[in-house]
Amino acid sequence: MATSNHSMYMSETDEYLVARAQAGEAEAFGVLVTRHYDLMFRLGYRLLGNKTEAQDLAQDICAALPAKLIGFRGDARFSTWLYRVTVNAAKDRLRKRKSRHAAQEGWGEIEALSRATDAEQRAQRDWLQQAMATLSEDLRETVALVLGEDMTHADAARVLNISEGTVSWRMSEVKKRLRRLAQAEERYP
Numbered sequence: 001m002a003t004s005n006h007s008m009y010m011s012e013t014d015e016y017l018v019a020r021a022q023a024g025e026a027e028a029f030g031v032l033v034t035r036h037y038d039l040m041f042r043l044g045y046r047l048l049g050n051k052t053e054a055q056d057l058a059q060d061i062c063a064a065l066p067a068k069l070i071g072f073r074g075d076a077r078f079s080t081w082l083y084r085v086t087v088n089a090a091k092d093r094l095r096k097r098k099s100r101h102a103a104q105e106g107w108g109e110i111e112a113l114s115r116a117t118d119a120e121q122r123a124q125r126d127w128l129q130q131a132m133a134t135l136s137e138d139l140r141e142t143v144a145l146v147l148g149e150d151m152t153h154a155d156a157a158r159v160l161n162i163s164e165g166t167v168s169w170r171m172s173e174v175k176k177r178l179r180r181l182a183q184a185e186e187r188y189p
Contacts, residue, residue: 014078021069029069032078033062039079040086046144047090061089076158083149083159087141094137131181135174142170 010031012020017035020028040061045054065085072081132140145156146167153171157164 015074018069018072018074018078021066022072029066033065036079036082037062039082043083043086043144043149044090046148047087047141048093053093057086057089057093061085064089080155080158083145083151084161087145087159091137127182127185128178131178134181135177139170139174139177142167143174146171 012028012031014032014035017028017032021032037058040058041054044057045051048054048057068085072078076084132143135143141160142156145151145159146153151159153164153167157167160167
């Protein structure tokens with residue numbers, strides 16, 4: 001009776017699984033995809049703002065991953081590399097769609113699912129969603145990684161292929177813009 005390596009691979013590191021997948025072992029690749037599918041979907045959802053598009057994006061990445069994996073050199077952790085692949089794929093999808101409307105509308109939805117339905121909290125989330133919609137794509141991507149994915153500025157910088165200082169500047173810029181919006185609304189209710 002043939003035994004499956006799948007359960008054996010579950011306890012292995014991503015680096016080991018990548019090496020085995022690059023060598024053509026389908027089960028190692030399957031464990032990698034299973035382990036990181038939620039990452040691709042969650043980040044895709046935050047960037048695209050639409051559940052169906054995020055699912056399509058994650059599936060497209062999974063389909064393209066065997067070919068992309070050949071180019072993975074291990075310069076960064078696999079998850080960091082996969083974040084970058086996901087961000088780039090989402091950018092491509094947004095460019096093709098040529099509409100930021102859905103991404104802007106969907107920003108707050110995932111957060112809304114995990115919070116209480118208290119009216120004040122809903123109002124705050126609605127305000128934040130509208131405020132986030134006014135940000136540029138670069139600023140939204142940075143916020144999605146730093147706040148949404150709880151990444152350090154260094155990790156977000158690696159994913160976005162920018163300097164850590166640029167990530168810090170972007171987060172500072174987001175805070176300034178949100179503060180200005182809040183102050184403007186308090187003066188002019």
